[in-house]
Amino acid sequence: MSKEFGRGATILKSGNSCEFYTGDWKVQYPDHLKDKCKNCMMCVPYCPEDCIKQKDGILDKIDLDYCKGCGICANVCPFNAIEMKHKDE
Amino acid sequence: MAYNLKEMVNKKSRLASGHRMCAGCGAPLIVRNSLRALKDEDHAVISCATGCLEVSTCIYPYTSWKDCSFLHTAFECASACASGASKTYEKLKRENKLPQDKDTKFIAFGGDGGTYDIGLQSLSGAMERRTDMTYICYDNGAYMNTGTQRSSSTPHFADTTTSPAGKVIPGKVQPRKDLAEIMIAHNIPYVAQTALIGNMKDLYEKAEKAIYTEGPTCVVALSPCPRGWGYPTEDLQKISKLAVDTCFWPLYEVENGKYHITYKPAKKLPVEEFLRPQKRFKHMFKEGNEWMIEQFQKEVDKKWEYLLMMEEITNK
Numbered sequence A: 001m002s003k004e005f006g007r008g009a010t011i012l013k014s015g016n017s018c019e020f021y022t023g024d025w026k027v028q029y030p031d032h033l034k035d036k037c038k039n040c041m042m043c044v045p046y047c048p049e050d051c052i053k054q055k056d057g058i059l060d061k062i063d064l065d066y067c068k069g070c071g072i073c074a075n076v077c078p079f080n081a082i083e084m085k086h087k088d089e
Numbered sequence B: 001m002a003y004n005l006k007e008m009v010n011k012k013s014r015l016a017s018g019h020r021m022c023a024g025c026g027a028p029l030i031v032r033n034s035l036r037a038l039k040d041e042d043h044a045v046i047s048c049a050t051g052c053l054e055v056s057t058c059i060y061p062y063t064s065w066k067d068c069s070f071l072h073t074a075f076e077c078a079s080a081c082a083s084g085a086s087k088t089y090e091k092l093k094r095e096n097k098l099p100q101d102k103d104t105k106f107i108a109f110g111g112d113g114g115t116y117d118i119g120l121q122s123l124s125g126a127m128e129r130r131t132d133m134t135y136i137c138y139d140n141g142a143y144m145n146t147g148t149q150r151s152s153s154t155p156h157f158a159d160t161t162t163s164p165a166g167k168v169i170p171g172k173v174q175p176r177k178d179l180a181e182i183m184i185a186h187n188i189p190y191v192a193q194t195a196l197i198g199n200m201k202d203l204y205e206k207a208e209k210a211i212y213t214e215g216p217t218c219v220v221a222l223s224p225c226p227r228g229w230g231y232p233t234e235d236l237q238k239i240s241k242l243a244v245d246t247c248f249w250p251l252y253e254v255e256n257g258k259y260h261i262t263y264k265p266a267k268k269l270p271v272e273e274f275l276r277p278q279k280r281f282k283h284m285f286k287e288g289n290e291w292m293i294e295q296f297q298k299e300v301d302k303k304w305e306y307l308l309m310m311e312e313i314t315n316k
Helices: A072-076 B027-035 B052-057 B078-094 B112-117 B120-128 B179-184 B201-211 B233-245 B279-285 B290-314
Strands: A028-032 A052-055 A058-062 A082-086 B043-048 B069-072 B104-111 B134-139 B190-195 B217-222 B251-255 B258-263
Touching (some): A028 A058, B027 B052, B027 B104, B027 B134, B027 B201, B043 B052, B043 B078, B069 B078, B078 B134, B112 B120, B112 B134, B120 B134, B120 B179, B134 B201, B179 B190, B179 B217, B190 B201, B190 B233, B201 B217, B258 B290, B279 B290
Parallel strands (some): B043 B069, B134 B217
């Protein structure tokens, strides 16, 4: 029997939905303007997809593989350091 | 410990990317940030009532739940399952069959359909049996998963597919049910009402208090739904702020019967400000429908005055 699934075909891996990329849903994408960003971290808890990654208090990157382009991050940013752009740009 | 946003985002996320909630949904924010209130070393058992959250976080063969045990259960069973698991855990721990130094917390999530309507009996039962668990309801005010049917949490006059506003009825005919008050009537140690505002301090602190208070606790969180409410996805924070500032959704907690309003708006806005951006209330701004706004305002004021009064009386 394959080890990918348990008895009764239960899912064995935790959090394996990150193998499913939802990034192709979006029509607009967030562009992080590093020079304006003050690393206040406001956008991090507001991302429904958890795709704004930070490391040691510095905003690292926005993972566009999962971003659905909702634009919440651009709206909560107090410094306008995230700009929404159309995906064809 | 005082709340610090930078420390909070360093805690581990227990809801992974790749779930299929709509863009701009409030529910994953409520789930992720309230689970961040758990200590990183603690384990969690989550049970979930059917709803947007359940059907889009575990689409076979994927699951978005990370570092926690997830119980996939029926619509009305979220609290019954969490309650049973919690009691079993207590028994096994008492019999020394589980490590004594590790802690497991039991949390149930439900939408407003699975909490206000279908799951109310099991929730009430679990609260009455004094199970050590936390129930977190993300309230988006209708059955959004199946196409915006009215639920008992839908606000008065809201336009939904089963209460369509038109010549015959003015949207939903009845005012909404108040779950927090029902929970308070169970005399449980902690009940709170929260929303996604500011830097998530309110949600985080209330979730932390609820999870680490012994006994049954309940948190009701307002979860804006761009599809059902009819507002642009990016305005999530704005719309929750308006709900709080107009006192449509007051933020308060009740600890052992003592009311405490955690946020009092400096200037209470008229309720129109909250209604206007949403398509589900569009008909209320048509000519001849002013009475709806007036009545809505009256209901909001009544609730707010009741809360102010209760805060004064219970803290004497």
